[in-house]
Amino acid sequence: MRDLRNLPYLTVLLSSWFALGLLLVLLLGVLLAGALTFLGPWLEQNWNLTFPTPLPLTWWYVFPLIPLVLILLYFLKLKRRALHVPSTFLWKKSIEDLHVNSFFQWLRRNLLLILQLLFLVGLGYALADPTYNSEARGRHFILMIDNSASMSCADGGEENSESGTGGRTRLEEAKRRAHDLVDRLDPSDQAMVIAFNDEARTVQSYTNNKRDLHAAIDSIEPTHRPTSLEQALALAEGQANPRQSGVDFTLPQAEDGLTAPRATERPEGITTQVHLFTDGRFQDMPDFRLGNIRPRLEVVGSSADNIGIVRLSLVRDEEEPDQFILAVQVANFGDEALRERVSVQMEVFNRQGKQDARIEPVNLAPRQVREVPTATEGKPRREETPGLATPQPILTFAFKDPGQGHVRVSLLDRKTGQAWKDIFPVDDVAWLAITPVRRARILRIGDANDILDAALRAVVQQQRAVVTSLEPSAIPNDPVYRLSTEVEQFDLVIFDRCAPPSMEMMPYANTLFIGQVPPLPPWGRELWSKMQPMDDLYVKEFLVSHPLMRGIETLQGMSISQAKALPPDVLPPRSSALIETQKEPVLWALGRGRYTDLVMTFPLVVEENGVKNIWNTNWPRQPAGTFPLFFDNVVLQLGRYKEYDESVRPGEAKPLELDVPVRSITVRRIDPADGTSVEIQSIPGRGLAFGDTDFVGLYEATWPDQKYRFAVNLFDVQESMVEPRRELRIGEEVVSGEEQPMRARRELWPWFVLATLVVLVVEWIVYQRRIYV
Amino acid sequence: MSNATDESLLSAEFLARLEQLELVSRKILTGRFKGDRLSKRKGTSVEFADYKNYVVGDDLRFLDWNLFARLDRLFIKLFQEEEDLHFSILIDNSISMDFGTPTKLHYAKQVAAALAFVGLVNLDRVALYVFNSDIAAELSPLRGRRSVWRMMNFLQDIKPAGAGNLSKAMKTFVLKSSGRGIVVLLTDFMDKAGFEEPLRYLVARQMDVYAIQILSQEEIEPDLKGDLRLIDIEDNDVAEVTVSAALIRRYKQNLAAFRAALQEYCNRRGICYIFTSTQQPFDQLVLTYLRQRGLVR
Incomplete structure (x- = not known):
C-alpha cells in the first residue's frame, strides 16, 4: 500500500472514494427518510416494500440528529482524552513528521467515520422494519381441507396434465398446497387446520409452529363422506373470533332462525384468511355471515369425467315371492356420451358364495348443463343434470332370494370386461346386503x-x-x-x-x-x-x-x-x-x-x-x-322385520339391532377388504351403532354365532358430480377459485441488522489496526 | 514522588561502597583550598614540578641551592600545588522531572546524593544547584564527611516546581561559579529551546561536564491508546494525537534521533553523555557506568 500510495490516480481514487462513501451514506439516509414518508406508497406499489416501523414517528425526527452529532463529534474532537505528559516536544515532532505523509492516517480516521455513519444508517433501516410484501403482522389463517368423497378423485395433478388422471388425488394435492402455504407463513402468523366433510374437525388449533401444522395436514385422511361447508365455516368462525363475546343481538335476526347472524363484526374481531382447499362440491351458503372471515378458494381437481351408481333398490317380486327385483340407476356426470362403453355387472352372493351374476350393457347420455337466470342475482345459476342410461333410465335385475347374502353391483368397461376406470372409483361399485336381519x-x-x-x-x-x-x-x-x-x-x-x-x-x-x-x-x-x-x-x-x-x-x-x-x-x-x-x-x-x-x-x-x-x-x-x-x-x-338392509351413506351411523344381548361386536369391511376390524362395546340400555362408516363397502358385523352384513354406499349426486367449482357463494361474497398465489411476507430487518453487524466488525478491526499495526 | 522524598536517598550499604570511590577529573583543575588533589597551579606541595629562572621577587625559599652550587645560576624549584576539586551537581527540578516511577527527580536526587557523598568523603568542594527556569536553590560548597547530612537535607527538600529553562539556568550557573571543575548535569533535556546553548555555556568555562539524561519509562516506551490531547505539563502546550502504531513508531524514532544528536554534540565537545532510564537501578549507574566513564574511581 505504501508503494501504491505514490501512484497519483490511486490517491485520487481513494480520496474520492471517501467522498463517494459519504455520498452513499447520505443517499441511503435520504432514501430511508423517503421510504418512511413520501416514497412509502410508491415502494409498496412497485416494490412490495413496506416499512411498518415499530418506532413512533417522533423518534424518526430525532434519528437524523444522531449522525449529525457524530459528525460534530468528529469535527470538535470532543472525545479526545486529555493526558499530561512531561513534554509534548517529541510528540509534536512526531505529529509533524507524520503529517507530511498522513494520507492514510487521515483516510483511516475518515473510514471510521463512514463506517460509523453506515452503521447508523443500517440501524435506521433495521428499525424501519422493511418488509417485503407485508401485510399486517400476525395474520390469522384457517386452512380448511376437504376430505370428502369427491376429494378422492385421482385428478389432483397439475391443472393442464394431459390425462387429468395423474396419480395424485385431489386430497393429496390439497395437502400439498396447504403445506406450501404453511411454508410461506410468517413466523408471526397463526394458523389452524380444519378437516371437513359433512362434519368438521379441528385438526390443529391456532399455532405458529409450522411443524405442528405440517403434521396436522399430514394426518388428514381421505373419507367417502359427503360435503357440507356449514359446519366447517361455523367452526372456523368460532375459532376465528376467539375474543368474540357472543351474538350481537342488536343485529337484525333472520326470519327463519336457522340462519341467524352468528358473527358479530366487533372492532376486536380478528381478520382471518380462510383457505378452502376443496373441489367446491357443496351447497352455496348465501345466508352465512362472513364477519371477519376472508375466504379464499383453492380449487383442486380439473376433470368432470365420472360415471357412477347413484341408486340401488330391492323389491320382492309380487308375482314370484321367492324372487327379488333389483333396480340400478347409473348416471353420467361427464360431458361425453358413453355408447357401448359401459356395462353394469350384478353379482348375487349367498352364504355359500356367488349365486348369480349378470352383465347388462348400458348407454349413458352426457350430462346437461343449463344456465338458469336468477331474479335476485346478476349471474345466471348453473344447473347440472347428470346423464342417465338410455333408453331405460333404470336397469332391473331379477334374482332368486338368496336368503342371506348380498348383491354387488359394479360398472365394467365393456371392451375389456374389467372394472370401469374413472377418476372417482368410489361410486363405481355399490352393495346391498340381503339379510333377514332379524325376525x-x-x-x-x-x-x-x-x-x-x-x-x-x-x-x-x-x-x-x-x-x-x-x-x-x-x-x-x-x-x-x-x-x-x-x-x-x-x-x-x-x-x-x-x-x-x-x-x-x-x-x-x-x-x-x-x-x-x-x-x-x-x-x-x-x-x-x-x-x-x-x-x-x-x-x-x-x-x-x-x-x-x-x-x-x-x-x-x-x-x-x-x-x-x-x-x-x-x-x-x-x-x-x-x-x-x-x-x-x-x-x-x-x-x-x-x-x-x-x-x-x-x-x-x-x-x-x-x-x-x-x-x-x-x-x-x-x-x-x-x-x-x-x-x-x-x-x-x-315387528320391525326387515327384508333387506337399506344401505347407509358414508359417515352415517349404522344401528345394529341384535336378537340376543351381547357384550361386543366386531365389525370389519369385507369388500373391499382392508383387514382392519373395529370392536364395539355394548352399553346397557342403549342401542348398538357402528359409526366408523367413513368408507364405502360391504361391512360384516360378527358376534357369537351370528354374522350380519350391511352396505355403505355413496349414492350422492353432489359428490359424484366431481367437476370442481371455480367459484361459490358464501354470504355476500362470491369466492372464486382463481389462482392468487399468496406472496410471502418477508421481513428484511434481520439482513440489515446483519449488515450493521458486519460494518461494526469492520469498524472494530479498523480501529484495532490503528493502534497495533 | 512524595513517597520518594521520604525514603532515604541512599542506603547504608551503598554509602559504604561509595566510600571507596573518589571523583576523578579528566582535567587538572584549580581549587581554592589546598586539598588532596594536585593542582595545575604550582604550589607548596612536596611534588616537584619544574624549574624556572629566578627573577627578582620570587620566593627565596624555593631556590634550589644545590643547582646554584653546581651551575652557579639561580633556579627556582616549582612544586605542584595540591588542591581540592570543585564538584558541582546541577539538578533539574522542573515539573517535567516529576514523572515516572520512581520519578525522574527522585532518581536524579539519588544519583546526586551518591556523587556528592563520594565528593565529600574525598574532601572535594561539593556544590549543589537546583534549577528549573533559573537556578532555584543552591548549596554552597561543602567539604568533608561532616557535611553529608547537610547535603542530604538539601536534597531531601527539593520539590518539583516551575517550567524548565535549561539555557538560562546554565548561564546563571556559569556566572555564579567562578572556578572550574566537574559539573554533573542531571536533567531530561526535554527543553524545546534545545540543548546546544546550555551545554555551550558549560563548555566555554572549560568545565569537566557530565550530562546525565534521565527519562522515565513512559517517555521511552509510551503506552498510549486512542485519541488523546497531550498536554505539556510545563507550558500547557497541547498536542492532539490519534495514537497509531505509526505514530508510536515515529515517536520512538524521534526519541532515538534526539538522543543521538545529544550524544554527538556532547562527544564533539568533550562532554560525557550518559543516558539512563528511571527503571535502571541508580546504584548500578553510579557503581558501574560512571566508573566506566571515569567519573569515579
Whole structure:
C-alpha cells in the first residue's frame, strides 16, 4: 500500500472514494427518510416494500440528529482524552513528521467515520422494519381441507396434465398446497387446520409452529363422506373470533332462525384468511355471515369425467315371492356420451358364495348443463343434470332370494370386461346386503283365534317372525310376560281380547290389541267396559298414507258385526284413526313413547253360546288379501322385520339391532377388504351403532354365532358430480377459485441488522489496526 | 514522588561502597583550598614540578641551592600545588522531572546524593544547584564527611516546581561559579529551546561536564491508546494525537534521533553523555557506568 500510495490516480481514487462513501451514506439516509414518508406508497406499489416501523414517528425526527452529532463529534474532537505528559516536544515532532505523509492516517480516521455513519444508517433501516410484501403482522389463517368423497378423485395433478388422471388425488394435492402455504407463513402468523366433510374437525388449533401444522395436514385422511361447508365455516368462525363475546343481538335476526347472524363484526374481531382447499362440491351458503372471515378458494381437481351408481333398490317380486327385483340407476356426470362403453355387472352372493351374476350393457347420455337466470342475482345459476342410461333410465335385475347374502353391483368397461376406470372409483361399485336381519319377535297372548293363528303361521313360515304364545292368565305374573315389561324382549305383543292391568304393566314393545284396549287413563282397566258398543258396521274409509296400510287399495265390502267406540277423552296425543266405519273409527294407532299401540276395537272372532271362533268380521275373506297385507305390514313395521338392509351413506351411523344381548361386536369391511376390524362395546340400555362408516363397502358385523352384513354406499349426486367449482357463494361474497398465489411476507430487518453487524466488525478491526499495526 | 522524598536517598550499604570511590577529573583543575588533589597551579606541595629562572621577587625559599652550587645560576624549584576539586551537581527540578516511577527527580536526587557523598568523603568542594527556569536553590560548597547530612537535607527538600529553562539556568550557573571543575548535569533535556546553548555555556568555562539524561519509562516506551490531547505539563502546550502504531513508531524514532544528536554534540565537545532510564537501578549507574566513564574511581 505504501508503494501504491505514490501512484497519483490511486490517491485520487481513494480520496474520492471517501467522498463517494459519504455520498452513499447520505443517499441511503435520504432514501430511508423517503421510504418512511413520501416514497412509502410508491415502494409498496412497485416494490412490495413496506416499512411498518415499530418506532413512533417522533423518534424518526430525532434519528437524523444522531449522525449529525457524530459528525460534530468528529469535527470538535470532543472525545479526545486529555493526558499530561512531561513534554509534548517529541510528540509534536512526531505529529509533524507524520503529517507530511498522513494520507492514510487521515483516510483511516475518515473510514471510521463512514463506517460509523453506515452503521447508523443500517440501524435506521433495521428499525424501519422493511418488509417485503407485508401485510399486517400476525395474520390469522384457517386452512380448511376437504376430505370428502369427491376429494378422492385421482385428478389432483397439475391443472393442464394431459390425462387429468395423474396419480395424485385431489386430497393429496390439497395437502400439498396447504403445506406450501404453511411454508410461506410468517413466523408471526397463526394458523389452524380444519378437516371437513359433512362434519368438521379441528385438526390443529391456532399455532405458529409450522411443524405442528405440517403434521396436522399430514394426518388428514381421505373419507367417502359427503360435503357440507356449514359446519366447517361455523367452526372456523368460532375459532376465528376467539375474543368474540357472543351474538350481537342488536343485529337484525333472520326470519327463519336457522340462519341467524352468528358473527358479530366487533372492532376486536380478528381478520382471518380462510383457505378452502376443496373441489367446491357443496351447497352455496348465501345466508352465512362472513364477519371477519376472508375466504379464499383453492380449487383442486380439473376433470368432470365420472360415471357412477347413484341408486340401488330391492323389491320382492309380487308375482314370484321367492324372487327379488333389483333396480340400478347409473348416471353420467361427464360431458361425453358413453355408447357401448359401459356395462353394469350384478353379482348375487349367498352364504355359500356367488349365486348369480349378470352383465347388462348400458348407454349413458352426457350430462346437461343449463344456465338458469336468477331474479335476485346478476349471474345466471348453473344447473347440472347428470346423464342417465338410455333408453331405460333404470336397469332391473331379477334374482332368486338368496336368503342371506348380498348383491354387488359394479360398472365394467365393456371392451375389456374389467372394472370401469374413472377418476372417482368410489361410486363405481355399490352393495346391498340381503339379510333377514332379524325376525320379528312376537308375543301372542290370548285364547285360540283361527284368523290370528293362520296369519301368524304364515308369518312364521316365511321366516319373518318368531312367535311366543301365552294364555291370558299369564298376565301379569308369568315370567316371560314380566320380562317383556322390564326389557325390550319382544318387538310386538299381541293382546287378543285381553289387556294388562295398568299402563305400568304394558310391555316395552309395540302392541296390537284385538277386541280390547290398553288400560288408558283415566279409566284404566275399566275402559273396555265403559266403551260404547256398536253393531253392524261397515268400513267407510281408511288412512291410505299410513305405513300399516301400505299396499291396501280398498277395504270396500269389509264389515264388522260388533265393535266398540274409543272415547275421545282417552286418546293420547299421538293417535290416528286408521279405519273408520260409518259410526266411529275401529282401528287406532296410539303413540306410547317410542312405541305404537295398535288398537282394533273389534275382536276377530267371538264366542257365542259356547261356540268359539265365530268370525266377527269378514276382513280375512276380502279379495286382494287385504288382511294378510295388513298383517304383513304390522309385522314389518311394528315387528320391525326387515327384508333387506337399506344401505347407509358414508359417515352415517349404522344401528345394529341384535336378537340376543351381547357384550361386543366386531365389525370389519369385507369388500373391499382392508383387514382392519373395529370392536364395539355394548352399553346397557342403549342401542348398538357402528359409526366408523367413513368408507364405502360391504361391512360384516360378527358376534357369537351370528354374522350380519350391511352396505355403505355413496349414492350422492353432489359428490359424484366431481367437476370442481371455480367459484361459490358464501354470504355476500362470491369466492372464486382463481389462482392468487399468496406472496410471502418477508421481513428484511434481520439482513440489515446483519449488515450493521458486519460494518461494526469492520469498524472494530479498523480501529484495532490503528493502534497495533 | 512524595513517597520518594521520604525514603532515604541512599542506603547504608551503598554509602559504604561509595566510600571507596573518589571523583576523578579528566582535567587538572584549580581549587581554592589546598586539598588532596594536585593542582595545575604550582604550589607548596612536596611534588616537584619544574624549574624556572629566578627573577627578582620570587620566593627565596624555593631556590634550589644545590643547582646554584653546581651551575652557579639561580633556579627556582616549582612544586605542584595540591588542591581540592570543585564538584558541582546541577539538578533539574522542573515539573517535567516529576514523572515516572520512581520519578525522574527522585532518581536524579539519588544519583546526586551518591556523587556528592563520594565528593565529600574525598574532601572535594561539593556544590549543589537546583534549577528549573533559573537556578532555584543552591548549596554552597561543602567539604568533608561532616557535611553529608547537610547535603542530604538539601536534597531531601527539593520539590518539583516551575517550567524548565535549561539555557538560562546554565548561564546563571556559569556566572555564579567562578572556578572550574566537574559539573554533573542531571536533567531530561526535554527543553524545546534545545540543548546546544546550555551545554555551550558549560563548555566555554572549560568545565569537566557530565550530562546525565534521565527519562522515565513512559517517555521511552509510551503506552498510549486512542485519541488523546497531550498536554505539556510545563507550558500547557497541547498536542492532539490519534495514537497509531505509526505514530508510536515515529515517536520512538524521534526519541532515538534526539538522543543521538545529544550524544554527538556532547562527544564533539568533550562532554560525557550518559543516558539512563528511571527503571535502571541508580546504584548500578553510579557503581558501574560512571566508573566506566571515569567519573569515579
